[in-house]
Amino acid sequence: MTAAVIDGKAFAATLRARVGDLAAAFEAKAGRKAGLAVVLVGEDPASQVYVRSKGKSTVEAGMNSFEYKLPADTAEADLLATVDQLNADPAVDGILVQLPLPKHIDEQKVIAAINPDKDVDGFHVTNAGRLAVGQPGFVPCTPLGCLMLLKDRLGDLSGLDAVVIGRSNIVGKPMAQLLIAESCTVTVAHSRTKDLAQVVKRADIVVAAVGRAEMVKGDWIKPGATVIDVGINRVAGAEAGKTKLVGDVDYDSAAAVASAITPVPGGVGPMTIAVLLRNTLVAAYRNEGLELAADAV
Ligand SMILES: NC(=O)C1=CN([C@@H]2O[C@H](COP(=O)(O)OP(=O)(O)OC[C@H]3O[C@@H](n4cnc5c(N)ncnc54)[C@H](OP(=O)(O)O)[C@@H]3O)[C@@H](O)[C@H]2O)C=CC1
Numbered sequence: 001m002t003a004a005v006i007d008g009k010a011f012a013a014t015l016r017a018r019v020g021d022l023a024a025a026f027e028a029k030a031g032r033k034a035g036l037a038v039v040l041v042g043e044d045p046a047s048q049v050y051v052r053s054k055g056k057s058t059v060e061a062g063m064n065s066f067e068y069k070l071p072a073d074t075a076e077a078d079l080l081a082t083v084d085q086l087n088a089d090p091a092v093d094g095i096l097v098q099l100p101l102p103k104h105i106d107e108q109k110v111i112a113a114i115n116p117d118k119d120v121d122g123f124h125v126t127n128a129g130r131l132a133v134g135q136p137g138f139v140p141c142t143p144l145g146c147l148m149l150l151k152d153r154l155g156d157l158s159g160l161d162a163v164v165i166g167r168s169n170i171v172g173k174p175m176a177q178l179l180i181a182e183s184c185t186v187t188v189a190h191s192r193t194k195d196l197a198q199v200v201k202r203a204d205i206v207v208a209a210v211g212r213a214e215m216v217k218g219d220w221i222k223p224g225a226t227v228i229d230v231g232i233n234r235v236a237g238a239e240a241g242k243t244k245l246v247g248d249v250d251y252d253s254a255a256a257v258a259s260a261i262t263p264v265p266g267g268v269g270p271m272t273i274a275v276l277l278r279n280t281l282v283a284a285y286r287n288e289g290l291e292l293a294a295d296a297v
């Protein structure tokens with residue numbers, strides 16, 4: 001079998017277009033644009049690329065982008081003051097503080113400072129709790145993007161065996177919550193999991209969010225399974241001095257057995273940004289007390 005390629009880039013473009021239409025409708029009703037503030041502390045080149053890309057997509061979708069670039073030695077108190085200022089700013093509907101933060105800053109403290117109703121990353125404990133108990137709130141962008149791709153491909157997920165590899169607060173755990181809510185039978189694997197290959201072999205759905213280049217091999221995959229590769233790993237390329245992006249899944253061997261698979265790049269990554277815009281739009285409607293149909297976007 002040669003797996004179908006799940007085109008996250010194309011799906012994300014469609015989602016961004018829908019968000020753009022609704023952002024224009026929001027502006028007409030509210031008399032202002034929806035706004036996303038992105039805060040970057042330090043000069044990590046990969047983070048700078050993401051932040052630039054987020055800013056560009058935000059403006060393209062007809063929303064305001066407010067970028068805050070703070071030096072790497074910014075004091076925690078000053079970052080918390082910036083978050084407070086954004087919490088109080090009515091032009092800002094969504095706040096994203098790019099992670100990871102420099103070592104001297106307590107990430108949990110910063111996330112806790114964000115108003116949960118502006119927490120478009122869905123990282124605040126209030127939103128994690130809402131997801132866990134099935135209340136409306138903000139869901140982290142990457143796992144929600146993965147779920148959209150899965151539902152688009154498979155329709156009803158109920159009764160399917162899903163294995164999530166990784167248990168981080170930003171990807172693995174919320175991904176597992178979403179799949180439980182879809183009535184999958186969910187296994188969460190991590191670095192202490194025994195016989196990972198055998199665990200993965202059971203799965204109709206494999207979500208790999210490990211951070212280890214090409215770790216998941218084709219012979220771990222059940223024939224016909226759907227594989228979602230969240231990993232973004234920069235490795236040495238074929239040409240000397242050049243690098244390339246690879247996922248957490250060994251693409252060629254997995255594509256030979258899976259029925260469908262996301263590529264890296266062009267899979268989950270573009271979905272993350274599109275869902276961020278979607279969450280910002282939803283935040284804007286809620287913050288203005290305007291109706292937005294649950295299935296609008
Ligand atoms: N496409 C996108 O938009 C995004 C991509 N990413 C990418 O997704 C990947 C995961 O990110 P994130 O969740 O933040 O990473 P973390 O490092 O926070 O978590 C990695 C998880 O993988 C587990 N793990 C590590 N090694 C192994 C192993 N050998 N076998 C089994 N499990 C293992 C860890 O287990 P333990 O808990 O036991 O340590 C941990 O739970 C990264 O490649 C990241 O770049 C992340 C966010 C967005």
Ligand SMILES: Nc1nc(=O)c2c([nH]1)NC[C@@H]1CN(c3ccc(C(=O)N[C@@H](CCC(=O)O)C(=O)O)cc3)C=[N+]21
Nearest residue numbers: 050096097098099100121232265266267269270272273
């Ligand atoms: N508060 C916070 N929220 C995040 O959502 C967040 C974060 N911090 N820190 C870093 C991770 C990582 N992340 C990605 C977003 C887009 C791509 C993406 O668009 N990737 C392209 C390739 C881009 C390239 O070529 O480098 C793709 O996969 O096709 C990847 C990774 C969001 N993150």
